[in-house]
Amino acid sequence: MRAGINFIFRWKTLPALLLVLTFVFMALAAPLISVPNDVLHPEVKVVGDKWDRIPHSPEAGSPLGTYTRQWDVFHSLVWGTREALVFGLVTTLITAGFGIFVGAVSGFMGGRINSLLMRITDAFITVPVIAGIAILAMFIGMIMAQFNTSPYVFFSGDVVNFDVPEGMEYFIWLYRFVDSLDVVMLGLILFSWMPYARLINSQVMRIKNSEFVEAARMLGAKNGRLIWKHLVPNAISPAIVFAAKDVGAMVVLRATFAYIGMGVPSTWAAMLLEGGRWVIGPGGNIIHYWWMFIPVTMTLILFGLGWNLLGDEFNLWLNPKER
Amino acid sequence: MPKLAKFILWRFLQIPLTFFLVTFILYSIFLAFPGEYRLRLFLTSQDFSQLSSGLDQELIDELIETHQLNDPFYLQYARWLGNIAKGDWGHSGMMRMDIKDAYLRFLPATIELLFYSVLFTIPLSILGGVLAGYRQDRPSDFIFRFLAFVATSFPTFILAFILLAVFYVILYWFQPERISDATRYFMQTEAFRSYTGLITLDGILNGRLDITMEAARHLVLPVLTLSFAQWATTGRVTRAAAIDEKKKEYSVAARARGVSDRNILWRHILPNILSPALTSSALTSASMVTMLFVVEIIFDISGMSSLIVYQMGFAMDVVSVMAFTIFSVMIVMIFMFVLDVCQAIVDPRIREEVSLS
Numbered sequence: 001m002r003a004g005i006n007f008i009f010r011w012k013t014l015p016a017l018l019l020v021l022t023f024v025f026m027a028l029a030a031p032l033i034s035v036p037n038d039v040l041h042p043e044v045k046v047v048g049d050k051w052d053r054i055p056h057s058p059e060a061g062s063p064l065g066t067y068t069r070q071w072d073v074f075h076s077l078v079w080g081t082r083e084a085l086v087f088g089l090v091t092t093l094i095t096a097g098f099g100i101f102v103g104a105v106s107g108f109m110g111g112r113i114n115s116l117l118m119r120i121t122d123a124f125i126t127v128p129v130i131a132g133i134a135i136l137a138m139f140i141g142m143i144m145a146q147f148n149t150s151p152y153v154f155f156s157g158d159v160v161n162f163d164v165p166e167g168m169e170y171f172i173w174l175y176r177f178v179d180s181l182d183v184v185m186l187g188l189i190l191f192s193w194m195p196y197a198r199l200i201n202s203q204v205m206r207i208k209n210s211e212f213v214e215a216a217r218m219l220g221a222k223n224g225r226l227i228w229k230h231l232v233p234n235a236i237s238p239a240i241v242f243a244a245k246d247v248g249a250m251v252v253l254r255a256t257f258a259y260i261g262m263g264v265p266s267t268w269a270a271m272l273l274e275g276g277r278w279v280i281g282p283g284g285n286i287i288h289y290w291w292m293f294i295p296v297t298m299t300l301i302l303f304g305l306g307w308n309l310l311g312d313e314f315n316l317w318l319n320p321k322e323r
Numbered sequence: 324m325p326k327l328a329k330f331i332l333w334r335f336l337q338i339p340l341t342f343f344l345v346t347f348i349l350y351s352i353f354l355a356f357p358g359e360y361r362l363r364l365f366l367t368s369q370d371f372s373q374l375s376s377g378l379d380q381e382l383i384d385e386l387i388e389t390h391q392l393n394d395p396f397y398l399q400y401a402r403w404l405g406n407i408a409k410g411d412w413g414h415s416g417m418m419r420m421d422i423k424d425a426y427l428r429f430l431p432a433t434i435e436l437l438f439y440s441v442l443f444t445i446p447l448s449i450l451g452g453v454l455a456g457y458r459q460d461r462p463s464d465f466i467f468r469f470l471a472f473v474a475t476s477f478p479t480f481i482l483a484f485i486l487l488a489v490f491y492v493i494l495y496w497f498q499p500e501r502i503s504d505a506t507r508y509f510m511q512t513e514a515f516r517s518y519t520g521l522i523t524l525d526g527i528l529n530g531r532l533d534i535t536m537e538a539a540r541h542l543v544l545p546v547l548t549l550s551f552a553q554w555a556t557t558g559r560v561t562r563a564a565a566i567d568e569k570k571k572e573y574s575v576a577a578r579a580r581g582v583s584d585r586n587i588l589w590r591h592i593l594p595n596i597l598s599p600a601l602t603s604s605a606l607t608s609a610s611m612v613t614m615l616f617v618v619e620i621i622f623d624i625s626g627m628s629s630l631i632v633y634q635m636g637f638a639m640d641v642v643s644v645m646a647f648t649i650f651s652v653m654i655v656m657i658f659m660f661v662l663d664v665c666q667a668i669v670d671p672r673i674r675e676e677v678s679l680s
Contacts, residue, residue, distance in 0.1 A: 127648075135648045259617075279487075297478060301476050301477060308475065
C-alpha cells in the first residue's frame with residue numbers, strides 16, 4: 001500500500017499517469033466532450049455541408065478544423081480514443097497472457113519440455129509480423145472460400161446471404177468465428193508473445209528452486225497453485241513493464257498496417273490515412289493543411305509516450321535498486 | 324580461431340533447419356484444405372494458360388492427378404521440396420510471372436535497402452545509447468530518451484510524407500522510388516551490364532559513378548525513415564547497459580587511476596556493451612524486416628513486398644504469399660546469423676558456450 005502511494009506521488013510519475021488517465025477519461029467521457037450527431041456512426045461528425053471537399057481550418061464549430069466532407073477532426077480524435085484504448089489493452093493483455101502462460105509453464109516443467117518450448121519460441125521470433133499477417137489472411141481466405149463466398153466479401157466485412165454448400169452446414173460456426181476475427185490483431189498476438197515468454201521463463205527458472213517455493217511444495221501445494229500463486233507473481237514485473245510499452249506500439253502498428261492495406265483501419269488510422277495525403281500541400285507547403293495530420297500524429301505520440309513513461313516508472317517502482 | 328569456426332558452423336546449420344521447419348508447417352496446414360489449393364503451389368505457366376481457356380472441375384482433377392496430389396503427405400512434401408531445389412518455384416497467376424523470376428527481379432532492391440539501413444541503424448543506435456548512458460540525466464540524455472519515445476510511436480508513413488515534402492518537393496535533394504525512369508531505361512540497354520542487380524554496386528562495376536550516386540540519393544529517404552522507426556529499442560538497451568557498466572568496479576577504478584573520460588568510454592565501456600546491443604538487434608530483426616517492407620511500399624520501391632502488395636485484398640495468390648513468407652523468415656534468419664557471428668567475434672563467452680555443449 002505504502003509502495004503504491006509512493007508510486008503515485010513521485011513527481012516523475014505524474015506526467016505519465018496524467019497522460020494515460022487523460023486518454024482514459026477521453027475514452028469514457030467522449031459523449032460529454034464532443035456530442036455526436038449520428039448515433040449509428042458516433043466516431044464521425046459532419047459539421048457543415050457534407051459535399052464540401054475542401055478541408056476547413058479551425059473555426060467556431062470545429063476546434064481543430066475539418067477533413068474533406070467536413071468531418072470534425074477534434075470529434076474523431078476524442079471518439080477514436082475508445083477504439084485505440086480497447087485495441088491496445090485487449091491485444092496487449094492477450095499477448096502478454098499467452099506469453100506468460102507459455103513461459104511460466106515451460107520454465108516450471110524444465111528439462112526437455114522447456115527446451116522444446118523455448119526452441120518453438122525462438123522459431124516464432126524469426127517470423128516478421130507482416131509475413132505472419134499475410135499468411136494468416138491467406139489461410140483465413142481459404143477457409144472462407146470453403147463456404148463459397150468470395151474472399152473479397154470477407155475482407156470488406158459485409159454480411160451477405162450465401163448458399164451453404166452441402167456437408168458444410170455443421171461448420172457454419174467456423175464461418176461465423178473466422179468472420180469475426182481481425183487479421184491484424186490476430187497476427188500481432190500470434191507473432192509478438194515471444195518476449196514475454198522468454199522474460200518470464202528466465203525469471204521462473206531463476207526462482208524455481210528458491211526456499212519459499214520449496215516451502216510451499218512441502219506444505220502440499222499443487223503444481224497449478226505453485227505456478228500461479230508463487231512463481232508468476234514473483235516473476236511478472238519485467239513483463240508488466242514490457243506490456244505497458246506495448247500498448248502504444250500496438251495502436252501505431254495497426255495504423256501502419258492499415259496504410260499498406262492490411263486490416264480495417266481504426267478511427268485514428270483512418271484519420272492518419274486521410275491526413276497523410278495532405279502533408280504535401282499546394283506548392284510543397286507542408287503546414288498549409290497542418291490540422292489534417294499534426295493533431296492526430298501528436299495524439300498518437302502522446303498516447304505512446306504516456307504508456308512508455310508509465311512502463312519506465314513501473315520499472316523503477318518494481319526494482320527499487322534502480323532508483 | 325577453431326572455436327569461432329565451430330560456432331559459425333553450428334549457427335549456420337540452423338538456417339536450413341529453419342527452412343525445413345517453416346516449409347513443413349506451412350505445407351501441413353495446406354493438407355486441411357481440398358487439393359486445388361495445394362495444386363496452386365505446383366502449377367506452371369503452361370497449366371495456367373490451359374486453365375485460363377476455361378475453368379472446369381475436370382481439368383482441375385486432371386491436373387491434381389498429373390501432379391500426384393493424392394499421394395501420402397511425405398511424398399507430396401518431398402516432391403514440393405524437390406521442385407524448389409530444381410528451381411521450379413511455382414507460377415503466380417496474379418503477377419503473371421514465375422516466382423523465381425519475381426525473386427530475381429525484386430530481391431536486389433530489398434537487399435540493397437536492408438544492407439544500407441542496417442549499416443546506418445545499428446551503429447547509430449549503439450553510439451547514441453552509449454553517449455546517452457554515459458551522460459545520464461544531462462540534457463543530451465534527456466533529448467535521447469525523448470527522441471526514443473517519439474520514434475517508437477511516430478507513424479512511419481507520416482514521417483515518410485514529411486521527409487518527402489521537405490527533401491523532395493521543396494528542396495529536391497532526394498527522390499522516392501528506386502531509380503529515375505531515364506536511368507532505368509539506360510540500364511536496360513546494352514551499354515550497361517547488370518552484374519549483381521544492386522544499382523549502387525553495378526554503377527561502380529560499370530565505371531558509372533553518377534549512376535551509383537543517383538541510386539544512393541534515392542536510398543537516403545527510405546534508409547532515414549527505416550532507421551528512425553527502428554533505432555529506439557536497441558538504443559535504449561545500449562543506454563541501460565552503458566549505465567550499468569559505468570557503475571561497475573573496473574570503470575570506477577579506471578577513473579580513480581586518472582584515465583580520461585573519453586578513454587573509459589571508448590576503450591572500456593564500449594567493448595562491454597557491444598554484446599547486449601547486438602543481442603537486442605538480433606531480437607528486433609524481425610520487426611526491422613517488417614518495417615523494411617512497409618518502407619518499400621511507402622517509397623514505391625518494387626522489392627519483395629511486391630509479392631503481397633497486389634493480393635492483400637484477395638489473399639488468394641497462394642504461391643506468392645507462400646514465397647513471401649518463406650523469404651521473410653529466411654532473411655530474418657540470415658540477418659540474425661550475421662549479428663550472432665559479430666557477437667561471437669566481440670564476445671568470447673558466446674563461442675565458449677558452444678564448444679562446451
